[in-house]
Amino acid sequence: MTPAERRAGASLAIVFALxxxxxxxxxxVFAVHARAIPGGDDTVLVGLAxxxxxxxxxxxxxxxxxxxxxxxxxxxILFGLLLFAxxxxxxxxxxxxxxxxxxxxxxxxxxxxxxxxxxxADLTRERHRTGVMAMIGASIGLVFALSMVxxxxxxxxxxxxxxxxxxxxxxxxxxxxxxxxxxxxxxxxTAPRGADGTMAAVLxxxxxxxxxxxxxxxxxxxxxMWVTVPAAxxxxxxxxxxxxxxxxxxxxxxxxxxxxxxxxxxxxxxxFRPVFGGAIALLALVQAGLHAWGNDAWxxxxxxxxxxxxxxxxxxxxxxxxxxxxSPGARGMALGVYNTLQSAGLFAGGLAGGWxxxxxxxxxxxxxxxxxxxxxxxxxxxxxxxxxxxxTNRFT
Numbered sequence: 001m002t003p004a005e006r007r008a009g010a011s012l013a014i015v016f017a018l019x020x021x022x023x024x025x026x027x028x029v030f031a032v033h034a035r036a037i038p039g040g041d042d043t044v045l046v047g048l049a050x051x052x053x054x055x056x057x058x059x060x061x062x063x064x065x066x067x068x069x070x071x072x073x074x075x076x077i078l079f080g081l082l083l084f085a086x087x088x089x090x091x092x093x094x095x096x097x098x099x100x101x102x103x104x105x106x107x108x109x110x111x112x113x114x115x116x117x118x119x120x121a122d123l124t125r126e127r128h129r130t131g132v133m134a135m136i137g138a139s140i141g142l143v144f145a146l147s148m149v150x151x152x153x154x155x156x157x158x159x160x161x162x163x164x165x166x167x168x169x170x171x172x173x174x175x176x177x178x179x180x181x182x183x184x185x186x187x188x189x190t191a192p193r194g195a196d197g198t199m200a201a202v203l204x205x206x207x208x209x210x211x212x213x214x215x216x217x218x219x220x221x222x223x224x225m226w227v228t229v230p231a232a233x234x235x236x237x238x239x240x241x242x243x244x245x246x247x248x249x250x251x252x253x254x255x256x257x258x259x260x261x262x263x264x265x266x267x268x269x270x271x272f273r274p275v276f277g278g279a280i281a282l283l284a285l286v287q288a289g290l291h292a293w294g295n296d297a298w299x300x301x302x303x304x305x306x307x308x309x310x311x312x313x314x315x316x317x318x319x320x321x322x323x324x325x326x327s328p329g330a331r332g333m334a335l336g337v338y339n340t341l342q343s344a345g346l347f348a349g350g351l352a353g354g355w356x357x358x359x360x361x362x363x364x365x366x367x368x369x370x371x372x373x374x375x376x377x378x379x380x381x382x383x384x385x386x387x388x389x390x391x392t393n394r395f396t
Contacts, residue, residue, distance in 0.1 A: 001128045004183050008123035009132035011181045012116055015077070017139035018174040019084060022167030023053060023107070024147035028241070029155040029163075039097030049100045051350055053087075053108030058343035062199070065114030065336020069329055073119035073185050077112045077178050084110035085171035092164035103164070110171075113342070114335040121323035121331055122185040130267040130320040137315030138256045145252040149245040202334050207325055210379055211318050212338050214280075216345040217376045218314055221283060221369045223349030225290075228362045229304070232290070237297030247301040255308030262313045267320075272385040276317055280377045282310040287370035291363060324386035 001009070030050060034040030068076040084107050091103025117136065124132045154163055202208055233239045233247060266275040286307045294300040319335065326334045356364040 009135045013135040013139040015174045017143045018170040021143045028151040033160045045097045052104040054347045056108035057111045060111040061339040062336035064111045065332035068115035069332035076115045080110035080112035081175045085168045088168035092161045113339040118331040133320045134263045134316035145248040212341040216341040217372045219345030220349035224353035227353035251305040259312040279310040279313040284373035287366045291366045321386045
């Protein structure tokens with residue numbers, strides 16, 4: 001990569017990570033904290049407070065992506081970070097569960113994932129794009145593990161209001177990076193009416209829709225798994241909740257290192273299809289392994305490591321694939337639809353996982369995850385690999 005590409009990849013990964021850290025930090029502690037505030041004894045409201053940001057993200061990803069095609073990536077990203085900070089402040093000042101929900105809804109309104117991903121594609125050459133997407137995708141896994149470790153400690157020191165204030169500061173730090181560190185993107189060439197940048201064209205594109213289905217399945221599986229994984233670590237692994245980071249952190253770090261050869265094979269050797277299909281198959285295998293052979297903390301940790309390898313690989317390959325099959329002026333719209341399905345998968349997976357766990361237990365959740373992975377593998381089997389034609393301009 002050129003120095004500008006390395007700078008773009010690293011800075012955008014940090015922007016993404018700072019925002020996701022603000023979203024993840026409440027996950028390990030909010031359910032306990034909510035019992036002490038008005039309305040927090042209603043588990044439905046507690047669940048809504050945790051997941052409300054995903055609803056607004058699902059509705060607004062397309063709008064933010066399309067706006068970034070029209071008005072530029074950086075202005076849209078900065079506006080989204082401002083909304084995220086505003087929502088954090090509302091939640092920090094909340095005296096009841098309803099105000100926390102309102103704050104989380106405003107947080108989710110800063111739906112910048114599509115714009116950030118499109119900017120990363122704008123700033124990198126095609127042969128390095130998957131690597132940059134890997135940096136951004138892996139930052140999510142690393143931040144998730146960090147939040148599991150840091151949240152209980154932060155809650156003990158600064159409380160829930162302090163965590164939300166910290167989230168607002170993280171958003172401000174991300175905005176500073178966008179302004180002063182992230183390289184300026186070239187002007188976006190807006191796709192004319194009837195070209196591939198219209199919503200109708202995106203929805204008619206079979207390859208894009210299969211990738212959109214894939215990200216919906218990937219994030220549905222992720223949230224469904226985490227309905228049961230913590231309980232499995234307690235019951236079969238003998239680990240109290242506060243010690244789960246001892247499994248998550250090494251699994252995420254090792255998975256990041258192990259994922260890199262797969263990404264390089266897809267990117268430099270043109271082996272998108274086998275790497276893509278292999279990662280989906282690994283998702284299905286993990287479901288079987290967790291329930292058949294996940295009998296202690298070590299074995300559960302092993303299967304979670306394999307899950308993170310597959311997850312991070314797919315998180316890197318799919319946005320890069322989209323950026324290769326649509327024009328630069330259509331990336332915001334296409335990635336907006338993609339990230340909408342991603343957010344919908346997070347919401348649907350949590351809802352389905354909770355229902356399945358209550359009705360059919362951990363086995364029901366695992367069977368559903370495995371079936372979804374196999375269905376995805378079947379749908380993806382006939383996909384053509386993305387083009388790898390040389391580019392004369394490194395920004396296209």
